[in-house]
Amino acid sequence: MIIRLISLLILLLSFTLSAQKGTKEIDQFVNKLDNQIPKLLNDFSVPGAGIAIIENGEIILLKGYGYSDIVKGTKVTTKTGFNIGSISKTVAAWGVMKLVQEGKIELDAPAEKYLTRWHLPKSEFDSDKVTIRRLLSHTAGLSLHGYPGWSPKDNLPTIEESLDGKNNGPGRVEIIMEPGTKWKYSGGGFTILQLIIEEVTKQKFEDYMQAEILNPLGMTNSSYTIDENILKASSLEHNNFGEVIDFELFTAKAAAGLHTTIEDFSKFALASLYKNKKYTQNILSTHSLELMMTPVPVSNDSYGLGYQKELMSTNMTIYGHGGANTGWQALFMINPDTNDGFVMLTNGGAGSNVFSQVICEWSHWLTDKESLDSCIVLPSIANKIKQIIDTKGVGDIKKLYFELKNNQQDKYNFSEGQLIDLGYYYLSKNKNDFAIAVFEISVEAFPNSFNAFDSYAEALLKQGEKKKAIENYKKSIKLNPENINGIRVLKKLGVTLENIKQ
Structure with a gap:
């Protein structure tokens, strides 16, 4: 009986020790994040971040990365404020x-x-x-x-x-x-x-x-x-x-x-x-x-x-x-059973793309599992398109977009929302021509998306192209008869809605 109890205690002790990370493992993981986080911040146009990682009830990483003010060159520290x-x-x-x-x-x-x-x-x-x-x-x-x-x-x-x-x-x-x-x-x-x-x-x-x-x-x-x-x-x-x-x-x-x-x-x-x-x-x-x-x-x-x-x-x-x-984007997560924790605060609208990858890496590290490519979030194609538009204009932007989509599908996130966000960015800056060019790409890239046509119509209407805007609002409603925004706008414009939803 005593031998069995001793064996059980040894088994429990070995399990406890294996669940905790040694100094070498911790240092290797921290070094990995030191190399990874700056690259992620750059990939997603997030100027800065602060991170805290708790392992077995103790803080193993508490650090700021990147900048709180790029123009002044002010770096993020552990005392930098975030919402x-x-x-x-x-x-x-x-x-x-x-x-x-x-x-x-x-x-x-x-x-x-x-x-x-x-x-x-x-x-x-x-x-x-x-x-x-x-x-x-x-x-x-x-x-x-x-x-x-x-x-x-x-x-x-x-x-x-x-x-x-x-x-x-x-x-x-x-x-x-x-x-x-x-x-x-x-x-x-x-x-x-x-x-x-x-x-x-x-x-x-x-x-x-x-x-x-x-x-x-x-x-x-x-x-x-x-x-x-x-x-x-x-x-x-x-x-x-x-x-x-x-x-x-x-x-x-x-x-x-x-x-x-x-x-x-x-x-x-x-x-x-x-x-x-x-x-x-x-x-x-x-x-x-x-x-x-x-x-x-x-x-x-x-x-x-x-x-x-x-x-x-x-x-x-x-x-x-x-x-x-x-x-601002932030994430706070803990595991009270193992006394582990993760906090990441960022000062950019795309910050979730950064911390979603880092917390994925953290989870795999804690559970001794290889992350391989399962944690990777691809950078938005919108950032690449914006760089081209801001330097070269919108002349060849549609051609360049589809070349990138055909040849670099594994390098960027080409989901519909990326283009929609970029189009509305230009609308907010009153750069209607740029917005229309982006939304034109979105309706061609996503011909079954009511949201793409609705957004395109909104930009056209703001530009004063009423007839074309109405055509695209109608297309949007045909794709989604429950498009309340499109219906509301057309009614406001005095457009009869009969036969549109058929």
């Missing part, structure tokens, strides 16, 4: 759960119990079924997926005004389906939670989060308030082509407004590893964190209370959140 988009929700969820632990909020109580400054609009559904738990898990049946930001020149609306629809486009927050029956992502739901935190604590949301969550975690260079200190340390933000764009602000701070650094957010990642004996925090209990990472039944095993659950191609289960605002 992290919807990852803000996960941090905000900590604020809610702390109040739950303190008995100031009940998870299964109606949100209306805590609201006085704003109330859910009346609907055919019972608003008492919109509970705190359902708001945290996106199962409250609410509208409003996400928020566009505001310019620093804008007068930002109040939380109540934003919930009522003054939010730059998405509309008011309302109940659109039976609460508790289906998962539907709602940034609006987290704005309600933002208001509830203010109602319960009698503090501004950002002040409560700073005092009760961020500062206790040592995240003193992070904030939901964008002040001069935050701006001074922040990277510039960039579009999909690496060009600087305007800084954005948010009333919906819980949903999208946290600004942080890779150094600070690595602390949050460590704090989320509730089984890690090498790091402790006194804000949330192990039970609370485990509950937050347990998917609710109607989420298709994908979403808990502020944390997403994802199964990697290597069969490794991870928890965390992604974040994307205009000019």
Whole structure:
């Protein structure tokens, strides 16, 4: 019996040791990323990034790559600021759960119990079924997926005004389906939670989060308030082509407004590893964190209370959140069972192409599997086409595009969305001729795409070519009779819709 126990202990020990990486393996992996990440940033026109990797409860890589300001030559450091988009929700969820632990909020109580400054609009559904738990898990049946930001020149609306629809486009927050029956992502739901935190604590949301969550975690260079200190340390933000764009602000701070650094957010990642004996925090209990990472039944095993659950191609289960605002892309994922974690913050609209490859490599490294070509994401053909157009114009652009598509299919991403994005980029710059040239390629390359014809028609209409625009809107509707935008535009132009859908 004793011999069998000893054998079992040896087996368990050997398994534990094999699951942990040695110094040499870690150094080799870090060197690989040091070589890979700059190339990826260049391939996808992302100026800079910060990365943190945790292995067995300890940080093995904490570093900045590339530039926060290309013109000034300012490099990204571990203290460079980034907006992290919807990852803000996960941090905000900590604020809610702390109040739950303190008995100031009940998870299964109606949100209306805590609201006085704003109330859910009346609907055919019972608003008492919109509970705190359902708001945290996106199962409250609410509208409003996400928020566009505001310019620093804008007068930002109040939380109540934003919930009522003054939010730059998405509309008011309302109940659109039976609460508790289906998962539907709602940034609006987290704005309600933002208001509830203010109602319960009698503090501004950002002040409560700073005092009760961020500062206790040592995240003193992070904030939901964008002040001069935050701006001074922040990277510039960039579009999909690496060009600087305007800084954005948010009333919906819980949903999208946290600004942080890779150094600070690595602390949050460590704090989320509730089984890690090498790091402790006194804000949330192990039970609370485990509950937050347990998917609710109607989420298709994908979403808990502020944390997403994802199964990697290597069969490794991870928890965390992604974040994307205009000019920013970020990803945060942990494995609490092995005390491993991954965080990557980028300052470019195409940043997800970078971190999707890096996290894939990380997953394969952790599971001792060869990544081979399975992690590769091809650079967008749009970047190549844009370089040609910006230097040589649009004269031969269609011919050059199809030459590249025929001869270099394995070198670029030729999916439909690449051309659509480039066309709208030129439309936003009022370079209508360039936009039309790009959309002409898209309708030829994707003749069965209603979106290609709809986009082409929009550019033609903006150029004043009404007759041709109408022809292409009609083609779009024939391909997709449910093309609401095309139908709306044609009605506005006084075009009869009979026989178009046949």
